[in-house]
Amino acid sequence: MPFYQKRGILPSKRHTQLRDKSGKLYSEELISRNGFSGMYSNTYHLNPPSAVKKIGECRTIHLSNNFTNHRPHHLDTNQIPASEKYFNSRIPLFYNEDITLSKVHLEKSITPLLRNGSADELFFIHNGTGTFKSNFGDLDLKSGDYLVIPRGVTYQINVTMQLEALVLESFSAIETPERYRNKFGQLLEHSPFSERDIRTPKFSEPVKTGPAEVDVKSKNFIQKYQYENHPFDLVGWDGYFFPFAFSIHDFMPITGKIHQPPSVHQTFKGNGFVVCSFVPRLFDYHPNSIPAPYSHSNVDSDEIIYYSSGDFMSRKGIQEGSITHHPMGIPHGPQPGKTEESIGKTETNEFAIMIDTFKSLNMTNEAEKIEDKTYPFSWTNNDH
Numbered sequence: 001m002p003f004y005q006k007r008g009i010l011p012s013k014r015h016t017q018l019r020d021k022s023g024k025l026y027s028e029e030l031i032s033r034n035g036f037s038g039m040y041s042n043t044y045h046l047n048p049p050s051a052v053k054k055i056g057e058c059r060t061i062h063l064s065n066n067f068t069n070h071r072p073h074h075l076d077t078n079q080i081p082a083s084e085k086y087f088n089s090r091i092p093l094f095y096n097e098d099i100t101l102s103k104v105h106l107e108k109s110i111t112p113l114l115r116n117g118s119a120d121e122l123f124f125i126h127n128g129t130g131t132f133k134s135n136f137g138d139l140d141l142k143s144g145d146y147l148v149i150p151r152g153v154t155y156q157i158n159v160t161m162q163l164e165a166l167v168l169e170s171f172s173a174i175e176t177p178e179r180y181r182n183k184f185g186q187l188l189e190h191s192p193f194s195e196r197d198i199r200t201p202k203f204s205e206p207v208k209t210g211p212a213e214v215d216v217k218s219k220n221f222i223q224k225y226q227y228e229n230h231p232f233d234l235v236g237w238d239g240y241f242f243p244f245a246f247s248i249h250d251f252m253p254i255t256g257k258i259h260q261p262p263s264v265h266q267t268f269k270g271n272g273f274v275v276c277s278f279v280p281r282l283f284d285y286h287p288n289s290i291p292a293p294y295s296h297s298n299v300d301s302d303e304i305i306y307y308s309s310g311d312f313m314s315r316k317g318i319q320e321g322s323i324t325h326h327p328m329g330i331p332h333g334p335q336p337g338k339t340e341e342s343i344g345k346t347e348t349n350e351f352a353i354m355i356d357t358f359k360s361l362n363m364t365n366e367a368e369k370i371e372d373k374t375y376p377f378s379w380t381n382n383d384h
Contacts, residue, residue: 002039002176002185003195007137007203008236014042018236031152031241033173041239043135046206047229053211056224061217063095064365072332073325074317074375075367082107082162090167093367094304094325096359098272099170101304103323106130106163112213112224113231115154119169119219122268122275123147124248124353126308126321128163132156135231136242137201144248144308144351146267148174153243154214154231164321166306166353171219172271190254193267197250201242207232248308248351253281258289262354276354280310282347292342295333301356302327310350313342317378324375328360336381 011018018026027048032040043049080091082105090104100119106128125145132139132147134155141147141163149155150173157163168174180191187194207230214231216223246267254264265276283291292313303326312318316335326332334342363371 002181002240003198004238004240005200005242006236006238007201008044008234010042010044010236010238018044020235026235031239033150033241038173039240041136041237041241043237044235045229046208046233046235047210049227049229049231051228052225053228054226056213056226058224059222061220061222063092063100063220063362065362066365070327070329071376072327072330073323073363073367074372075323075325075370076319076321076372077103077323077370078319078321079370080105091366092364093323094361094363096272096357096361098172098270098359099168099355099357101355101361102167102169104163104165104167106157106159106165109158110156112215113154113156114215114217116149116151116169116217118151118217119171120151120174120270121147121149122168122170122174123149124166124168124306124308126164126166126306127161128159128165129161130157130159130163132243132245133158133232134201134243135234136237137203139199139201139243139245141245142247146246146248147243148245148268149243150174150241155243168273168275168355170270170273174268174270177266177269177274192252192254192265193246193250197246199245201244203234204232206235248277248279248353251277251279253279255282256284257286258284259291259293260284262293262356265354272359273355273357276356278305278350278352278354280347280349280351283342283345290339290343291345291348292334292339295331297331298326298328300328301358302361303332304355304357304361306353306355308351308353310352311348312350312352313338313345313348317372317375325361325363333379335378 027045029043090102092102094101130141210229212230267277268275307322
């Protein structure tokens with residue numbers, strides 16, 4: 001997120017000495033994107049962050065896909081079991097060259113520490129509460145929160161009430177849309193959210209104990225490391241690179257006299273995808289407006305919608321925790337009766353997340369197990 005933050009103690013200049021009261025030199029670490037040309041933060045550790053004591057097992061990740069069908073899908077993610085782990089037990093549902101989309105139900109706090117070495121992560125917390133703890137500090141989590149974790153951040157999640165989250169891994173940086181930002185990176189007046197809505201980490205005292213185990217995830221494996229010192233041993237940091245949280249309840253929808261396209265609800269973007277937030281809002285106010293969305297042919301994108309809560313006015317047979325997938329190449333829209341039913345209504349009361357990808361998505365074998373195979377026929381007036 002492109003605005004400057006600083007925590008703890010810092011030297012007056014980068015790459016200069018910072019010592020404790022006994023004269024011991026703190027260890028500086030630069031965390032940067034695009035080599036040395038992107039966003040970065042300078043962090044200051046009690047001990048060198050590179051001291052590896054042991055390299056443990058390496059576990060391979062297989063994304064399985066045996067499908068040849070091209071059809072709409074409806075998944076009931078409530079069937080996914082709760083787990084005490086994370087990287088190796090969250091359930092991947094869809095993937096392509098740009099993203100992997102998974103669902104996780106966390107029953108207990110995560111151990112060991114985690115670090116995604118090849119992807120940014122975007123959580124949407126559907127249910128539950130907890131605390132995200134990282135080398136940059138802590139963030140409290142609650143239902144409705146987006147949590148953005150840039151790659152390379154070391155973290156842990158302490159669960160206080162079972163967490164249910166949609167997790168998007170992006171192999172490019174997750175950013176806010178350019179049209180919402182001025183040339184300085186500040187969110188503009190017409191943006192549906194502002195920097196006031198962004199929660200940044202609360203700094204805590206450095207952890208002085210060690211060693212510490214870290215699971216480092218790459219695209220297709222998880223490597224276990226044991227570090228001599230705990231990665232949360234920072235005494236200070238500053239810069240533009242850090243994890244942050246933003247509640248969907250703070251998203252202020254843009255409405256119009258006639259139906260607005262989904263792009264007005266855009267919240268995040270990355271290479272090959274966008275993320276949009278559908279929230280309670282007033283409907284269109286033209287006297288002949290049709291509140292239900294018009295039918296749409298996805299000629300350049302696949303569409304995923306995750307239904308979080310409320311009354312999903314354009315769909316039937318949908319519940320909280322449902323995911324629909326409409327692949328490019330075929331039209332989709334409101335189901336029979338939903339368009340006529342919407343006329344005259346003044347507002348909607350739903351929360352949903354839309355992810356559009358510009359490359360086709362593969363559905364995993366795990367997703368097939370929770371699929372409603374009658375969904376492709378739900379636009380007819382006949383029962384199947």
